[in-house]
Structure formats: C-alpha cells, structure tokens
Amino acid sequence: MSRNLPESRTLRRTPALVSRKLLAATTLAVFSLFSCATIAGSYDDALSAARLGDSRQLADLLDRGIAPDTVDKQGNSLLILAAREGQLDAVDTLLKYRARIDYRNLAGDSALMLAVLRGHAAVAEKLIEAGAAVNNDGWAPVHYAAFEGREALLERLVAAGADVNAPAPNKGTALMFAARNGHIDVVRRLLALRQTDLNALSDVGLSADAFALQNKNTDIAELIAAERKRRGLRPPAMKVTID
Secondary structure, X not given: OHHHHHHHHHHHHHHHHHHHHHHHHHHHHHHHHHHHHHHHHHHHXXXXXXHHOOHHHHXXXXXXXXXXXXXXXXXXXXXXXXXXXXXXXXXXXXXXXXXXXXXXXXXXXXXXXXXXXXXXXXXXXXXXXXXXXXXXXXXXXXXXXXXXXXXHHHHHHHHOOOOOOOOOOOOOOHHHHHHHOOOHHHHHHHHOOOOOOOOOOOOOOOOHHHHHHXXXXXXXXXXXXXXXXXXXXXXXXXXXXXX
C-alpha cells in the first residue's frame, strides 16, 4: 500500500499539471497574436502618419520602437513618403530620428528626388540642408527639376553642387528634358551656366535642340543654337536611325 501511494499521488496531479501547461501555452499563443497585431497596426499607423504628416503620432511610434527606416511594399521609406507628400513637419521629425536621408525606393527615387518632382520646395530645402545627395547614379534630382520646369528648385540644386550634365539612364540631360517639355525659363537658366553641355546626345542620338524641334518648341531650339554659336561651337554630329 505504502509503495503505491506516490504513484497514486502522481496520477492525481497529472491532469492539473497538464491543464496548467495548456493554459500557459494558450496564453503565450494569444499574447503572440496580440503582439503581431499590435506590430502590424503600428506599422500601418507609421506609414499613414508619414503620408499624412502627423508628426506627433509619428514621433510617438518612433519612441515606441518603430524603425525610422520602415518601408512600404514599394520600398518607400517613411522619409520618402513624407517628402513625396510635402509633409515638412514629418520630414523634420524623421531626420531628428536619423532616418536614412539618401535611401532610394524600388524605382530608384530618393526623398529629395520626389520632393523635387512634386515641387515641394520647403521639403527639398530641408533635405538639402540636412545633407541629402544632389548627385547620384541614374535619375537625379536635377533631371526631375528640369523635366517638370521647376526653375527655383533647379537653381537651388545647382547652388548645392548638382551636376547639370549628369546623364539619366537614357543619357538625357537636364537641358534635354527642359527643351523637350518646353520649359523655356529653365532652358535659359541652363544656357546661362557655362558648364552646361550644349552638344550632349541622348541614347537615340539627339541633342537638346533636336528634342525641342521634335516637340515643336522652335523658340527653345533657336535659343540653344544661338548660345552654341555664341560659344563658337559646331553643332554635334547626331545619329539618325531610320526604321
């Protein structure tokens, strides 16, 4: 009888022990699900706060552990989203939390590039003052400024050291984009810069004035031709492809 006593006690305790283990496992699972939901909610809230410019909520989320370089499915960081939407306060907040200023999304765009593209001058200024790169491989801020005809932003980029002759992936330059799209004030500003290359050719072998003529911007083509003559330059030997 006495030898059977420990065994009987063990048998009586087993259901309670199993119940406690099940309760602990269930609690852990529920806590994990709650934590995942909380993290997912915070992630979505951070993206929304950056886009909408809710700097107070953004700072609160960053204080609670959201990474300042959190990205969405397109690779847009919080800083890119805020800059793209012109949210100056959110941009300022993210810079204070040391967000990567020159991070580029899946399309190759940085926060500064999208601020320039959208014409958000105050945001672009903030980023430039914080040390954002004005030159990079591929598409660069100066290309977007010229393409959209943003003269003041182009001026600011040049003052910050932007290379006006930097080639885009299609070998287009700022002068080509401005000439093609009929932005005569930007063209004039670029022609006033001695360093602007008037004879650069795109990947299809066209110069800036050729692009202007192709798009019926004859006044711009004449300006470029006149500046070329003033500098004593011969027109470039353009490649013409006939299909």
